[in-house]
Amino acid sequence: MDVSAFKDYYIPMNKGMWRDLEKGDISKPELINTRFSRAFVHFGLEKDGKELAQLYQRFLSQQGQTYEGARELLADLKQAGYQIYAATNGVTAIQEGRLERSGLLPYFDAIFISEQLATAKPSLDFFEKVSERIAGFSKEKTLMIGDSLTADMAGGAAFGIDTAWYNSKQLDNNSSVQPTYTLSDYSDLRALLLR
Structure with missing residues (x-):
């Protein structure tokens, strides 16, 4: 083949x-x-x-590749006092294994996996369940960062939180979803959050 x-x-x-x-x-x-x-x-x-x-x-699940600069950015965000969460529709066994092997797990306050929540992005139910599990959750202080217009941006916007589309491939946005921010690389996110 x-x-x-x-x-x-x-x-x-x-x-x-x-x-x-x-x-x-x-x-x-x-x-x-x-x-x-x-x-x-x-x-x-x-x-x-x-x-x-x-x-x-x-x-x-045995792979844990990261993008160059990811570890440094996460460390700087934690140092600045940010709470960092991951939200994924991926398969639990894969996501847990990859995060463990990436060395990035210590930077996250919690990981939310759709299989474990019995609902998936972009469902409002997913975002509601996540918000219920974060102590002191505030929509005004939350930013959903993701690479999917349909799951991350549409779901976050429908839930009423700001969104940041990680568009490293410079794709055209041909959808009705309009993220609050569009980021092309980590320097954009750094400039947004670490002013």
Whole structure:
């Protein structure tokens, strides 16, 4: 099988399935357990999607790559007194493993994973559950930073908090979602929060 052709098909198909999850059109188990089998079917091969998902999760959870400058930025934000939380729709086993191996876990006050909350971004229920678990939560003092217009920006805006779209690839915003801020790199975030 041509790996390049597989990736060319799989990447947009997988992104589409995550968008379907955000819209509530599919469930998390359906996404996780069928995305690989769907991709292989496209190339005429029958594979067990659930088995491939388990292998993928095991290997991906053992990786902990970070972007250059992430650790320094998080350290500076903590030093400045910020509370930092992570909110993800990702798979629990993967997210916990990656954060542990990245060395970034100590910078976060808490991690909120959709599977554990039984709801996903951009649902208002997700944001409400997160806010209930943060002592002294204030919408006026909260900034949702994320790279997804549909999950992070739309969800945050609907919940009534400021949003910052991390748009490092300089993508066009062809949606109706208008983030409060648009950031192209960490220096933008540093300038916004560490004035």
